[in-house]
Every structure is written in structure tokens, then in C-alpha cells.
Amino acid sequence: MRLAYQNQDSTKVETSLLLINELYAIEDYTKALLFIDQTSELSKTLNYEKGLAETNYIKALIFNNQNDQNNAVANFESARSYFMAIKDTLGIAKVNNNLGVIEIQRGNYKKGLQNSLSAISIFEEKDLKDDLSKAYNNLAEAYYNTNKLDKALQYNKKALSVREELDDLEGMKYSLKNLGLLYALKNDYRRSIDNYERMLTLLDPQEDQDIRGEIMPSLGKSYLAIEDTDKAADYLREGLRYSRRQKDDLGILKSLNAFGELNTKNRNLKLAENQLLEALKIARRLGNDEELLYNLKLNRDLDSRRGFYEDAFNWQNQYYELKEKLDKEKLAAIPVPDNSTEEAQIETPPLIESTKTEEPEKAVITSEKKQDILLVYGLIAGLVFITALLIFSYLKGSKDSKAAKTLTKSNKELSLKNLQLEEVNQVKDKLFSIVSHDLKDSISSIKAFLDLLKDGGISKDEFNDLIPELSENANNASSLLFNLLNWSKSQMQNLQPKPELFNIQEVFQIKMSLIEKKVNDKGIILIDESRREFVYADRSMLEIVIQNLITNAVKFTGKGDVITVSNQDYNGKVLICVEDTGIGISEENQKKLFNAKKNFTTIGTENEKGTGLGLTICKDLVELNNGRIWVESTPNIGSKFFIELPKAALSE
Incomplete structure (x- = not known):
């Protein structure tokens, strides 16, 4: 009723804005939007730009809370134009910070960073801790998603510091969880454990069971990395038990993967095999590529330890194929500036794209990664060839040695042995011819592509098309060696079954x-x-x-x-x-x-x-x-x- 007794001037607009903010705070968005429209019309009549700025800003907040990002962005940008017209730097900063959140959620990390960076200096200057906390968190998330872990750590620490000053318990939990994850990614597992453990002390036993269940596998993995297998087992067991109870597939997946690694290290290979097989099915069903990549690596290690080298090689192929896919996706993220707010001046429209070209750097990184893959294939093929030669040399020597010992026996035994030796040598010679031909083809193919890459004779697109062929060459060479190893063992009668x-x-x-x-x-x-x-x-x-x-x-x-x-x-x-x-x-x-x-x-x-x-x-x-x-x-x-x-x- 306060509005009815006031004149149609800026005072009435200000009073209306107070009411709108109260309605927004209690999430009565329908009434809030009604008053926003009325107040916006009044502000236009009075040419009151501050009223237009504030109404557009609150309207954008409401649309954002309703997950209508398109309308939210349109109203934020409109609000920013009015704030810039009245030179309200704090209003600009609040708009930019919210736009930063939206752009980061959309995957536009460069725009998100530009907006958040432009807001931070104002929040720091005015000591607006709640806004600073959100801005730091936005930056940390953007840097994490663009694989700049040091920057992500820096801003998560800043966010944690502000949240501690505000006594923001929920915010502290979130920051500590992020720090635990980031330190683990940087292989600093003791600091990872410190942050996870500190987070556990803040959890409510009843209300925070989901969060506790979520971090148990991560904490167990960090203890596993520092070889504290007892604590690792305790946390992983608790995490797996909780996740199964809650039917949380992601939690089950993470726990099983980590348990698979633990049991492989402890040589409980049968148990590790069952856990990793279950985890593999869940990872593929969920489409969780990060955990699937981890699972493929663990399966490779398990089969390598068991001596199943063909299986280990197959796992490795799948691992590198998925890793290359994930690396490409990371490279597709737009590079972001490492500098401070000078990169996004407040007075400059912060959504203008930078003219700096990032493609050359991207191309170099991509080329280097793929060149490393080719070099690995080349080394594999070379090692296969050398190993094959050693096998045949050993096989020939072994057979000749056995034949020489037999010569001291009867002429009948000598004739029989010579006949057997001749048959084996015929097979061996035939196999040697096959191996030489097939391995020569594989190595020649890989070398030819390496030379083309070195001399700049193939384009990026042409190179991408060659990767499957090179992988197939490496697979063929590996399969050949695997079969040859087993055949040679059986011929030398060293392959004894253990039923x-x-x-x-x-x-x-x-x-x-x-x-x-x-x-x-x-x-x-x-x-x-x-x-x-x-x-x-x-x-x-x-x-x-x-x-x-x-x-x-x-x-x-x-x-x-x-x-x-x-x-x-x-x-x-x-x-x-x-x-x-x-x-x-x-x-x-x-x-x-x-x-x-x-x-x-x-x-x-x-x-x-x-x-x-x-x-x-x-x-x-x-x-x-x-x-x-x-x-x-x-x-x-x-x-x-x-x-x-x-x-x-x-x-x-």
C-alpha cells in the first residue's frame, strides 16, 4: 500500500524496488514479475535509468533461477547497458558475475572468465565477500574445465578463505571437496587427503550422507596412492556399501574401480577381476568416459600382472583410443586468458571476442600428442620385431642343442630326431618368412607416416584419417608376437598346464x-x-x-x-x-x-x-x-x- 500514497517519481520506483527484492527473496516470482513490469514502465516514463537497470537485473535473476537462460542473458545484458550509462560499476560487476556463471554452465569458458574477472576487482575493492565467494568459485570452475589446475587451485583457495570469513558452512564443504579433487589430479595426495578429511569434520551425520558417500571413493583412492592400503580399504568399503544402499551407480563405479586397483596391488587378482568387470559394465552404461579410462588402465595392469599380454594389449589400445578422444574434447575448449582483470576492463563491453588467434597453439598441441602416439606405435612394432628375432634364434638354438645330445644315441633314434628337427625347422622357416614379411609391412607403414609427419607432408585432417590404420598395424604386430610366443613355448615343451x-x-x-x-x-x-x-x-x-x-x-x-x-x-x-x-x-x-x-x-x-x-x-x-x-x-x-x-x- 506504500506505493499508492507516493508521487510518480523516482522515490516511488525505489520503494517498488524494495518490494520486488522482498518478493524475490521469498521466491514469489509471479508477483515479483508483475511489479517489475509496472516499475519498468514507470521508470521509462520518468526516464529513470537506475530503475530500468535494477528491474532488468532482478528479472534476469528470476529467469536464471527458472532455468530460462536465454531470457536471463537478454535481461542481464540490458541491465548492464543501463548500469554502464549511469556508471554504476558495482551494478556492472554483479551483472558480469552472473553472466560468467551462465557462460561457464554453457561451456563458454572464455566468456565466463572474462565476465567473472571483470567483476572481481570491484568486489575486492568494495569488500563484498558474498559476491567475491561466488566470483572466485566461478573462476575456479572455469579454470578447472579448461585444465588450468594451478589457477583452479588458486581461486578455490580464495573462495574457501572468504567462505570461512562468512562462516558459510555449505560453501566451505564445496571448496574443500574441490581442493581435494584438484590436489589429487596434481598427484599431491597428502594435501588431497587433508582437504577431504577436513571436509568430513564439517559434515552432518544425518543430513550429509550423500556427500560423505560421494567422497569416500576419492579419499580411498588418495590413501591408495600413498600406499596406505588399510585406510584405503576402510574408506572404499564404506563408500561402496553406501553407494549400493543408495543405488548410486556412479558411487558404485568409483568404488569398484578403486577397489580393483587396491586388490591388484594386494595380488587378490580374482577379486580385482570381478570388481573391474562390474565397473566396466557400469562405466559403459553411464557413458562416464573418465572412469572408463581409469578402468581400462586398471584392466591393462591386471592382465599384464597375470601374464595375459594379449588381453593387456587390447585394453591398452582401448585406453589410448579413449584418451585421444578425451584429449581432443579438452583441446576443443576455448583457451582462456591467464592474466588478471586487465584482460577484461569494466568499461569495455566484456563480451567482445578477443582477436588473439589461438588455433596455431592448438594445432601444435594436437600434432605433438598424435606424434607421441605414432612414436609409441613405432616403438611397439620395433620391439615386436626384435623380440621375434630373439625367439626364433632361441628356438633354433634350443632345437639344435637337443638334436646334438640325441646324436650320441642309437642310429635309429638319430634318424628319428633328425626327421623331427627337419620338420620343426621347416615350420620355423615358414613362420620366420611370415613374421619378417608382416612385421616389415607394419614397421614400413609406421615409418612412412612418421616421415610424412616430420616433413609436413600431411595435413591435420589427413593425419586423423591415418590413426586407425596405424593402430591396426600395431595390433597385427602384437597379435603376431603373442601367437608366436605361445607356439614357440609349446614347441619347446615348456608350456606346462596348471589345471x-x-x-x-x-x-x-x-x-x-x-x-x-x-x-x-x-x-x-x-x-x-x-x-x-x-x-x-x-x-x-x-x-x-x-x-x-x-x-x-x-x-x-x-x-x-x-x-x-x-x-x-x-x-x-x-x-x-x-x-x-x-x-x-x-x-x-x-x-x-x-x-x-x-x-x-x-x-x-x-x-x-x-x-x-x-x-x-x-x-x-x-x-x-x-x-x-x-x-x-x-x-x-x-x-x-x-x-x-x-x-x-x-x-x-
Whole structure:
């Protein structure tokens, strides 16, 4: 009623603004907007720019709270124009700070920083601590999202300091959590722990359970990094228990990943495998690339420690492919200035784009990262070649040595040994020819692209197109070496099985997760009909066999084809089947599949290369475990590969 008794002058506008602010404070936005429209019209009639500035500002705040960012930005910019006209630097600063928040939320970090930086000097000068706290937090978030961790730390510390002065408990919790995360990213785990632990002391046992559950995995990871495994286990256990109770998939994912790392370090490898497999499924379902990247690294480390080098290499390929994608996304963020408020003067319209060109720097960074990837591939191929040569040299020496010892025996034994040695040498020579040719092709290809890159002979777009081919070359070389290593071990009779009872379904699940991306890329349907059943065999050997069979199925199928894995009880044994609806195998070629001397290999549906060694190794490994392997196939219909293995130890 105060407004009705006042004259239509600026005093009435000021009184109306007081009422509008009261309505905004109690979140009665409908009435507030009604009075804003009336007050704005009155201000226009009186040509009262301060009233127009304030009404547009509050209207923008309301739209922002209602998640109507477009209208919020339009009204903030209108308010800023009026504040600039009356030279109200504080009003400009408040508008810029709010615009900074919106631009940062939109991912426009450069604009967000410009706006927030322009506001801070005014807030500092006028000692407006609440506004300073928000501005510091905006800057910290923008710098974090543009990977400038030192700057993010600097402004999070400033925000924490102001929030401590204001006794802002919620703000302190938020800043301490951010500091814990940032110090962990900088590998300063003790400071990370200090901030997380301090945050825990501020939490309410009843009201802050969600926050506590959220930071438990992060705190556990930091303790794990400083080798305090007992505390790491305590925090991770609490975090996992809470997340499962709350059905918080992200919390479960983080806890399982960290637990997987802990159990790998403690050599609880079976437990680590189960935890990482569950985490992998959750990460892919949630589309959480950061945790998926961490999971791929942990799976690589786990399989490397177990001696499953082919699996480890597959995990590594997936890791670097995802890492490159994430690096590209980070580089796509607009670079932001590191300087202070001189970069965004208050009197200058702060949303004007900088004319400084950032592309050259971006191109250099991208090129350097990709060059590093190529160098890694080149080193891998080179090491593969050297290792292969050493294997053949050792194999030849070993066989010759055995043959020499046999010469002292009877002439009959000598003739037999010479015949065996001749057969082995024939196979070895054939394999050496294959290895030399395939590795030479891979290394020559990688070297050619490196030379082009060094001489500036390829563009950025052309280079991007070459990455999959280079990765495939490295994969082929690695696969060749892997198969060759296992074959050479079996030929030297050093490959002794260590049978145990294990669930075959778990092996299927792990191996299918490794080829999931390739299956999706080729448009293949993968069906898992496996069931829980125990096999008595050397698990690592059988994993090699299953990996080869599934990889072959993917190789010889195309879009719309189906791959099915299954197992069943058969005459008291376990019958494993990997079936596909691919191109099939002729009866003549089926006879060559398991014979190393024939060296039979064909090109896949997408011209994938093979070595001709995989199925030979599968046969050797299955037979070493008292089993048998065979194939049933019809051209253009598909193939079924069967493995029969015992369920228990054979009686002597």
C-alpha cells in the first residue's frame, strides 16, 4: 500500500524496488514479475535509468533461477547497458558475475572468465565477500574445465578463505571437496587427503550422507596412492556399501574401480577381476568416459600382472583410443586468458571476442600428442620385431642343442630326431618368412607416416584419417608376437598346464568385453548364452583359446551377422561353442585350420590380416588340457568351433 500514497517519481520506483527484492527473496516470482513490469514502465516514463537497470537485473535473476537462460542473458545484458550509462560499476560487476556463471554452465569458458574477472576487482575493492565467494568459485570452475589446475587451485583457495570469513558452512564443504579433487589430479595426495578429511569434520551425520558417500571413493583412492592400503580399504568399503544402499551407480563405479586397483596391488587378482568387470559394465552404461579410462588402465595392469599380454594389449589400445578422444574434447575448449582483470576492463563491453588467434597453439598441441602416439606405435612394432628375432634364434638354438645330445644315441633314434628337427625347422622357416614379411609391412607403414609427419607432408585432417590404420598395424604386430610366443613355448615343451576348477562363464564375459567396440563398429550382434559351469583346465591357456575363437568370429562376420557363445554339459564333460553366421569355411580349408605346417590364413570381412598361427596354438593348448577342438562349417552360412574339456581331474 506504500506505493499508492507516493508521487510518480523516482522515490516511488525505489520503494517498488524494495518490494520486488522482498518478493524475490521469498521466491514469489509471479508477483515479483508483475511489479517489475509496472516499475519498468514507470521508470521509462520518468526516464529513470537506475530503475530500468535494477528491474532488468532482478528479472534476469528470476529467469536464471527458472532455468530460462536465454531470457536471463537478454535481461542481464540490458541491465548492464543501463548500469554502464549511469556508471554504476558495482551494478556492472554483479551483472558480469552472473553472466560468467551462465557462460561457464554453457561451456563458454572464455566468456565466463572474462565476465567473472571483470567483476572481481570491484568486489575486492568494495569488500563484498558474498559476491567475491561466488566470483572466485566461478573462476575456479572455469579454470578447472579448461585444465588450468594451478589457477583452479588458486581461486578455490580464495573462495574457501572468504567462505570461512562468512562462516558459510555449505560453501566451505564445496571448496574443500574441490581442493581435494584438484590436489589429487596434481598427484599431491597428502594435501588431497587433508582437504577431504577436513571436509568430513564439517559434515552432518544425518543430513550429509550423500556427500560423505560421494567422497569416500576419492579419499580411498588418495590413501591408495600413498600406499596406505588399510585406510584405503576402510574408506572404499564404506563408500561402496553406501553407494549400493543408495543405488548410486556412479558411487558404485568409483568404488569398484578403486577397489580393483587396491586388490591388484594386494595380488587378490580374482577379486580385482570381478570388481573391474562390474565397473566396466557400469562405466559403459553411464557413458562416464573418465572412469572408463581409469578402468581400462586398471584392466591393462591386471592382465599384464597375470601374464595375459594379449588381453593387456587390447585394453591398452582401448585406453589410448579413449584418451585421444578425451584429449581432443579438452583441446576443443576455448583457451582462456591467464592474466588478471586487465584482460577484461569494466568499461569495455566484456563480451567482445578477443582477436588473439589461438588455433596455431592448438594445432601444435594436437600434432605433438598424435606424434607421441605414432612414436609409441613405432616403438611397439620395433620391439615386436626384435623380440621375434630373439625367439626364433632361441628356438633354433634350443632345437639344435637337443638334436646334438640325441646324436650320441642309437642310429635309429638319430634318424628319428633328425626327421623331427627337419620338420620343426621347416615350420620355423615358414613362420620366420611370415613374421619378417608382416612385421616389415607394419614397421614400413609406421615409418612412412612418421616421415610424412616430420616433413609436413600431411595435413591435420589427413593425419586423423591415418590413426586407425596405424593402430591396426600395431595390433597385427602384437597379435603376431603373442601367437608366436605361445607356439614357440609349446614347441619347446615348456608350456606346462596348471589345471584348476573355474567358471567358464566368467571367461566368456571378460573376453566379450574386450571385443565389444569392434563388434559395434562392424554392426555384429553378440549373444551370450553361456551359463555358470566349472571346467578343469589351465585357465590362462583356455583364455587364450577363447580369445582366438571369438576374435576369429568377429574377423569373419559382417554387419547383421550373429556371434553366439555357449556351453553345456555333454557326456559328463563341458562342451564349449563359439558360433557365427559369417562367411564360413570350405571342407577343403577346414582340414588346414589346425596344421601349423599348412600356415592357412585368409582375409577378414574388412580386410583384417591373420598369421595362420592362432588355431594351431588353440589345438595345442586344448590337447595339453586333455580336451579336443574341432569345427563344423558351411560356406556362406557360418561356422561352429567346439571345445570339449573335462569337468574334473582325470583319474590316473
